[in-house]
Amino acid sequence: MAKERICLLNEIGFVWVVETSGKWSDMFEELKKYKETHGHCLVTVKCPSQKHLALWVQKQRRQYREMKKGRSTQMTAERSDLLNGLGFVWKVYEDNWHEMLDDLRKYKERHGDYLVPQKYGPNRQLGRWVTNQRQAYKNMLKGGNQSSMAKERICLLNEIGF
Incomplete structure:
Protein backbone atom coordinates (compact mmCIF):
# COMPACT_ATOMS: atom_id res chain seq x y z
CA MET A 1 0.00 0.00 0.00
CA ALA A 2 1.27 3.47 -0.84
CA LYS A 3 2.59 5.60 2.05
CA GLU A 4 0.14 8.34 1.12
CA ARG A 5 -2.81 6.01 1.65
CA ILE A 6 -1.37 4.74 4.93
CA CYS A 7 -1.06 8.33 6.18
CA LEU A 8 -4.63 9.13 5.15
CA LEU A 9 -5.95 6.06 6.94
CA ASN A 10 -3.91 6.86 10.05
CA GLU A 11 -5.33 10.40 10.06
CA ILE A 12 -8.88 9.10 10.32
CA GLY A 13 -7.94 6.65 13.09
CA PHE A 14 -7.99 3.45 11.04
CA VAL A 15 -7.48 0.35 13.22
CA TRP A 16 -4.82 -1.81 11.60
CA VAL A 17 -4.92 -4.82 13.93
CA VAL A 18 -8.23 -6.10 15.23
CA GLU A 19 -8.05 -8.27 18.33
CA THR A 20 -10.42 -11.20 17.90
CA SER A 21 -9.26 -13.44 20.75
CA GLY A 22 -11.88 -11.98 23.09
CA LYS A 23 -14.62 -13.11 20.76
CA TRP A 24 -12.99 -16.53 20.39
CA LYS A 91 -13.80 -35.19 12.12
CA VAL A 92 -17.50 -35.66 12.75
CA TYR A 93 -17.97 -38.26 10.02
CA GLU A 94 -15.10 -40.36 11.40
CA ASP A 95 -16.54 -40.18 14.91
CA ASN A 96 -19.98 -41.24 13.65
CA TRP A 97 -18.44 -44.22 11.82
CA HIS A 98 -16.87 -45.47 15.05
CA GLU A 99 -20.16 -45.02 16.91
CA MET A 100 -21.89 -47.16 14.30
CA LEU A 101 -19.16 -49.80 14.64
CA ASP A 102 -19.87 -49.91 18.39
CA ASP A 103 -23.59 -50.25 17.66
CA LEU A 104 -22.79 -53.14 15.31
CA ARG A 105 -20.80 -54.90 18.06
CA LYS A 106 -23.77 -54.52 20.42
CA TYR A 107 -26.10 -55.90 17.75
CA LYS A 108 -23.88 -59.00 17.42
CA GLU A 109 -23.92 -59.49 21.21
CA ARG A 110 -27.73 -59.44 21.20
CA HIS A 111 -28.44 -61.34 17.98
CA GLY A 112 -25.36 -63.49 17.36
CA ASP A 113 -24.75 -62.25 13.83
CA TYR A 114 -24.20 -59.17 11.69
CA LEU A 115 -27.30 -59.62 9.53
CA VAL A 116 -28.84 -56.31 10.50
CA PRO A 117 -32.17 -55.76 8.73
CA GLN A 118 -32.27 -52.67 6.54
CA LYS A 119 -35.09 -51.27 8.69
CA TYR A 120 -33.90 -52.52 12.07
CA GLY A 121 -36.44 -51.03 14.49
CA PRO A 122 -34.31 -49.97 17.47
CA ASN A 123 -31.66 -48.36 15.24
CA ARG A 124 -32.73 -47.68 11.65
CA GLN A 125 -29.40 -46.03 10.88
CA LEU A 126 -27.52 -49.22 11.70
CA GLY A 127 -29.21 -51.25 8.95
CA ARG A 128 -28.44 -48.59 6.34
CA TRP A 129 -24.88 -48.22 7.65
CA VAL A 130 -24.20 -51.98 7.40
CA THR A 131 -25.56 -52.02 3.83
CA ASN A 132 -23.36 -49.03 2.96
CA GLN A 133 -20.25 -50.74 4.41
CA ARG A 134 -20.89 -53.87 2.35
CA GLN A 135 -21.49 -51.84 -0.81
CA ALA A 136 -18.39 -49.70 -0.26
CA TYR A 137 -16.33 -52.86 0.22
CA LYS A 138 -17.68 -54.38 -3.01
CA ASN A 139 -16.92 -51.14 -4.87
CA MET A 140 -13.41 -51.12 -3.48
CA LEU A 141 -12.84 -54.72 -4.63
CA LYS A 142 -13.97 -53.75 -8.12
CA GLY A 143 -11.39 -50.96 -8.15
CA GLY A 144 -13.90 -48.21 -7.53
CA ASN A 145 -13.80 -45.29 -5.14
CA GLN A 146 -11.75 -46.32 -2.10
CA SER A 147 -12.21 -43.17 -0.08
CA SER A 148 -15.32 -44.42 1.71
CA MET A 149 -13.73 -47.78 2.59
CA ALA A 150 -10.27 -47.14 3.97
CA LYS A 151 -8.00 -50.07 4.84
CA GLU A 152 -8.20 -49.10 8.51
CA ARG A 153 -11.98 -49.54 8.42
CA ILE A 154 -11.71 -52.89 6.67
CA CYS A 155 -9.30 -54.04 9.41
CA LEU A 156 -11.65 -52.86 12.16
CA LEU A 157 -14.59 -54.68 10.57
CA ASN A 158 -12.49 -57.82 10.05
CA GLU A 159 -11.35 -57.73 13.69
CA ILE A 160 -14.93 -58.12 14.87
CA GLY A 161 -15.64 -60.88 12.32
CA PHE A 162 -17.88 -58.85 10.04
Whole structure:
Protein backbone atom coordinates (compact mmCIF):
# COMPACT_ATOMS: atom_id res chain seq x y z
CA MET A 1 0.00 0.00 0.00
CA ALA A 2 1.27 3.47 -0.84
CA LYS A 3 2.59 5.60 2.05
CA GLU A 4 0.14 8.34 1.12
CA ARG A 5 -2.81 6.01 1.65
CA ILE A 6 -1.37 4.74 4.93
CA CYS A 7 -1.06 8.33 6.18
CA LEU A 8 -4.63 9.13 5.15
CA LEU A 9 -5.95 6.06 6.94
CA ASN A 10 -3.91 6.86 10.05
CA GLU A 11 -5.33 10.40 10.06
CA ILE A 12 -8.88 9.10 10.32
CA GLY A 13 -7.94 6.65 13.09
CA PHE A 14 -7.99 3.45 11.04
CA VAL A 15 -7.48 0.35 13.22
CA TRP A 16 -4.82 -1.81 11.60
CA VAL A 17 -4.92 -4.82 13.93
CA VAL A 18 -8.23 -6.10 15.23
CA GLU A 19 -8.05 -8.27 18.33
CA THR A 20 -10.42 -11.20 17.90
CA SER A 21 -9.26 -13.44 20.75
CA GLY A 22 -11.88 -11.98 23.09
CA LYS A 23 -14.62 -13.11 20.76
CA TRP A 24 -12.99 -16.53 20.39
CA SER A 25 -12.84 -16.99 24.15
CA ASP A 26 -16.48 -15.92 24.46
CA MET A 27 -17.51 -18.57 21.95
CA PHE A 28 -15.29 -21.14 23.64
CA GLU A 29 -17.07 -20.42 26.94
CA GLU A 30 -20.39 -20.83 25.17
CA LEU A 31 -19.24 -24.19 23.82
CA LYS A 32 -18.21 -25.26 27.35
CA LYS A 33 -21.73 -24.44 28.58
CA TYR A 34 -23.22 -26.35 25.66
CA LYS A 35 -21.13 -29.39 26.57
CA GLU A 36 -22.16 -29.18 30.23
CA THR A 37 -25.80 -29.25 29.13
CA HIS A 38 -25.63 -31.78 26.28
CA GLY A 39 -22.60 -33.91 27.17
CA HIS A 40 -20.84 -33.32 23.84
CA CYS A 41 -19.55 -30.61 21.50
CA LEU A 42 -21.49 -31.69 18.40
CA VAL A 43 -23.50 -28.51 17.96
CA THR A 44 -25.93 -28.72 15.06
CA VAL A 45 -27.22 -25.91 12.86
CA LYS A 46 -30.65 -27.57 12.98
CA CYS A 47 -31.34 -25.86 16.29
CA PRO A 48 -32.04 -22.17 15.52
CA SER A 49 -31.02 -21.00 19.00
CA GLN A 50 -27.58 -22.60 18.59
CA LYS A 51 -26.94 -21.71 14.94
CA HIS A 52 -24.26 -19.10 15.71
CA LEU A 53 -22.40 -21.58 17.93
CA ALA A 54 -22.73 -24.35 15.33
CA LEU A 55 -21.27 -22.08 12.65
CA TRP A 56 -18.40 -21.18 14.98
CA VAL A 57 -17.74 -24.89 15.62
CA GLN A 58 -17.68 -25.54 11.87
CA LYS A 59 -15.25 -22.65 11.44
CA GLN A 60 -12.94 -24.17 14.08
CA ARG A 61 -12.87 -27.45 12.15
CA ARG A 62 -12.05 -25.63 8.89
CA GLN A 63 -9.31 -23.60 10.55
CA TYR A 64 -7.87 -26.72 12.19
CA ARG A 65 -7.64 -28.43 8.79
CA GLU A 66 -5.88 -25.36 7.38
CA MET A 67 -3.46 -25.30 10.31
CA LYS A 68 -2.66 -29.00 9.77
CA LYS A 69 -1.87 -28.22 6.12
CA GLY A 70 0.56 -25.51 7.25
CA ARG A 71 -1.58 -22.68 5.94
CA SER A 72 -2.16 -19.35 7.64
CA THR A 73 -5.15 -19.49 9.98
CA GLN A 74 -6.48 -18.11 13.25
CA MET A 75 -6.30 -21.60 14.76
CA THR A 76 -3.36 -22.02 17.11
CA ALA A 77 -1.95 -24.99 18.99
CA GLU A 78 -3.22 -23.38 22.19
CA ARG A 79 -6.76 -23.10 20.83
CA SER A 80 -6.78 -26.66 19.50
CA ASP A 81 -5.51 -27.88 22.90
CA LEU A 82 -8.35 -26.04 24.64
CA LEU A 83 -10.89 -27.58 22.27
CA ASN A 84 -9.33 -31.03 22.66
CA GLY A 85 -9.69 -30.62 26.42
CA LEU A 86 -13.45 -30.38 25.89
CA GLY A 87 -13.49 -33.54 23.80
CA PHE A 88 -14.00 -31.57 20.59
CA VAL A 89 -14.59 -33.79 17.56
CA TRP A 90 -12.53 -32.60 14.60
CA LYS A 91 -13.80 -35.19 12.12
CA VAL A 92 -17.50 -35.66 12.75
CA TYR A 93 -17.97 -38.26 10.02
CA GLU A 94 -15.10 -40.36 11.40
CA ASP A 95 -16.54 -40.18 14.91
CA ASN A 96 -19.98 -41.24 13.65
CA TRP A 97 -18.44 -44.22 11.82
CA HIS A 98 -16.87 -45.47 15.05
CA GLU A 99 -20.16 -45.02 16.91
CA MET A 100 -21.89 -47.16 14.30
CA LEU A 101 -19.16 -49.80 14.64
CA ASP A 102 -19.87 -49.91 18.39
CA ASP A 103 -23.59 -50.25 17.66
CA LEU A 104 -22.79 -53.14 15.31
CA ARG A 105 -20.80 -54.90 18.06
CA LYS A 106 -23.77 -54.52 20.42
CA TYR A 107 -26.10 -55.90 17.75
CA LYS A 108 -23.88 -59.00 17.42
CA GLU A 109 -23.92 -59.49 21.21
CA ARG A 110 -27.73 -59.44 21.20
CA HIS A 111 -28.44 -61.34 17.98
CA GLY A 112 -25.36 -63.49 17.36
CA ASP A 113 -24.75 -62.25 13.83
CA TYR A 114 -24.20 -59.17 11.69
CA LEU A 115 -27.30 -59.62 9.53
CA VAL A 116 -28.84 -56.31 10.50
CA PRO A 117 -32.17 -55.76 8.73
CA GLN A 118 -32.27 -52.67 6.54
CA LYS A 119 -35.09 -51.27 8.69
CA TYR A 120 -33.90 -52.52 12.07
CA GLY A 121 -36.44 -51.03 14.49
CA PRO A 122 -34.31 -49.97 17.47
CA ASN A 123 -31.66 -48.36 15.24
CA ARG A 124 -32.73 -47.68 11.65
CA GLN A 125 -29.40 -46.03 10.88
CA LEU A 126 -27.52 -49.22 11.70
CA GLY A 127 -29.21 -51.25 8.95
CA ARG A 128 -28.44 -48.59 6.34
CA TRP A 129 -24.88 -48.22 7.65
CA VAL A 130 -24.20 -51.98 7.40
CA THR A 131 -25.56 -52.02 3.83
CA ASN A 132 -23.36 -49.03 2.96
CA GLN A 133 -20.25 -50.74 4.41
CA ARG A 134 -20.89 -53.87 2.35
CA GLN A 135 -21.49 -51.84 -0.81
CA ALA A 136 -18.39 -49.70 -0.26
CA TYR A 137 -16.33 -52.86 0.22
CA LYS A 138 -17.68 -54.38 -3.01
CA ASN A 139 -16.92 -51.14 -4.87
CA MET A 140 -13.41 -51.12 -3.48
CA LEU A 141 -12.84 -54.72 -4.63
CA LYS A 142 -13.97 -53.75 -8.12
CA GLY A 143 -11.39 -50.96 -8.15
CA GLY A 144 -13.90 -48.21 -7.53
CA ASN A 145 -13.80 -45.29 -5.14
CA GLN A 146 -11.75 -46.32 -2.10
CA SER A 147 -12.21 -43.17 -0.08
CA SER A 148 -15.32 -44.42 1.71
CA MET A 149 -13.73 -47.78 2.59
CA ALA A 150 -10.27 -47.14 3.97
CA LYS A 151 -8.00 -50.07 4.84
CA GLU A 152 -8.20 -49.10 8.51
CA ARG A 153 -11.98 -49.54 8.42
CA ILE A 154 -11.71 -52.89 6.67
CA CYS A 155 -9.30 -54.04 9.41
CA LEU A 156 -11.65 -52.86 12.16
CA LEU A 157 -14.59 -54.68 10.57
CA ASN A 158 -12.49 -57.82 10.05
CA GLU A 159 -11.35 -57.73 13.69
CA ILE A 160 -14.93 -58.12 14.87
CA GLY A 161 -15.64 -60.88 12.32
CA PHE A 162 -17.88 -58.85 10.04
